[in-house]
Amino acid sequence: MDKLFTPVLVRQLPLAILSGLLVAAAGFVSEGVHLPFLINILFSMGLGWLQPRTGWVLALVQVGAVLAGDFLIEASDVLPPEHPDVARFAAYLAAVPTLTGSFLGAFMKRATQR
Numbered sequence: 001m002d003k004l005f006t007p008v009l010v011r012q013l014p015l016a017i018l019s020g021l022l023v024a025a026a027g028f029v030s031e032g033v034h035l036p037f038l039i040n041i042l043f044s045m046g047l048g049w050l051q052p053r054t055g056w057v058l059a060l061v062q063v064g065a066v067l068a069g070d071f072l073i074e075a076s077d078v079l080p081p082e083h084p085d086v087a088r089f090a091a092y093l094a095a096v097p098t099l100t101g102s103f104l105g106a107f108m109k110r111a112t113q114r
Contacts, residue, residue, distance in 0.1 A: 004054060012050055016058040019043035020065025020094075027090035028073055028081045036090035040066075041101040048105025052113075059102035066094040 023043060027036040044062060048055035070091035073079050081087040 004057065006054075009051060009054055009057060012047070012058060013061055015050075016047055016061040017065045019047065020062040021069040023062070023094060024066045024069030024073060024087075024091060025079060027070065027087040028079045030086060030090075031082055033086055033090050033093075036086075036094075037097050040090075040094055040097045044098040044101030045105035045108070048102035048107075049109045050105075052106040052109040055102040055106045056099065059098045063095045063098050066091055066098070 020043075023036055023040045026039045027033075030036055044059055047058040047062060051058055070087065074081070074084075074087070
């Protein structure tokens, strides 16, 4: 367990939280699910690139931030959604592209290092 939470990983946790909140906000301003999913894939690939071995931890933090951001934005009415069903769909299915993107980013990083 000590090798899992390295200082580098702990320093990158705010980046995962910020990217998750941006993905949640993208769901509220988009007209379709394509933009939030594209942003989600790109951010999660970056997280996988940063942590090729333990990128799944950052991906899970990002999924939690997307769900929490969706609930916080919806409850506060700061950003009224263009299409509420799109925002909710993008938030609830955020785990699939996040974990996939993190795996792809880690795979690409390990493939380029060899």
